[in-house]
Amino acid sequence: MADPVRILLVEDDPPTRRRLSTALAADPGFAVREAGTLAEGRAIMAETPPDVLITDLNLPDGHGTSLIREGHAAFPEMEILVISALSDERTVVAAIAAGASGYVLKDALPEDIADTVRQVRQGHSPISAAIARYILRRLPPQEEAAAPADQDAGQAARLTKRETDILWGIAKGFTYNEIADNLGVSRSTVPSYIKSIYRKLEVNSRGEAVFEAINRGLINF
Numbered sequence: 701m702a703d704p705v706r707i708l709l710v711e712d713d714p715p716t717r718r719r720l721s722t723a724l725a726a727d728p729g730f731a732v733r734e735a736g737t738l739a740e741g742r743a744i745m746a747e748t749p750p751d752v753l754i755t756d757l758n759l760p761d762g763h764g765t766s767l768i769r770e771g772h773a774a775f776p777e778m779e780i781l782v783i784s785a786l787s788d789e790r791t792v793v794a795a796i797a798a799g800a801s802g803y804v805l806k807d808a809l810p811e812d813i814a815d816t817v818r819q820v821r822q823g824h825s826p827i828s829a830a831i832a833r834y835i836l837r838r839l840p841p842q843e844e845a846a847a848p849a850d851q852d853a854g855q856a857a858r859l860t861k862r863e864t865d866i867l868w869g870i871a872k873g874f875t876y877n878e879i880a881d882n883l884g885v886s887r888s889t890v891p892s893y894i895k896s897i898y899r900k901l902e903v904n905s906r907g908e909a910v911f912e913a914i915n916r917g918l919i920n921f
Contacts, residue, residue: 704731708750710741723813738762749775756783765798772799779820796907858900866893871910
């Protein structure tokens, strides 16, 4: 049998932590460890790096973005989900920029939480549609129109049409195989396009790529 997916859940509210942990542990393919503080999360992550980090942002001894940033830098292959009420766009932006790949709403149904972990492990990007639309709705008009037209054109020219199409696939949460099938390209070439997109946008994750592309006006929802 395959090794279980190691999940580190960092949440300071005991009832919420128990509910999430119970929901995740119900899946026999998940092995869940819990932490209630930033320090506990760091210690567990250093001892046994998880496959998926799920963290709250407001913790008693610091902010979850610190753990996201540290975890993303130390373990680039680790997927990171945020537990959030999704109420502050600055917090959303900070978490994405730090390396988060998705969001788990605190009032989500248990099966939704487990399914979100499975999606991100399968290559989906569950943040993309909800977070991108959220950011676009909440950005002040002057920020949306801040870049001059000639600057936007220069930035847009950095990606080829195929790369832009693939970036759209990432933003919609498609797997690499689904992107290849939808665009009629070889599945083996998609990772190469993804690497090129990351290099041109100077990012290291799906969440960062979508956020950067929105900021540069390369994609719109």
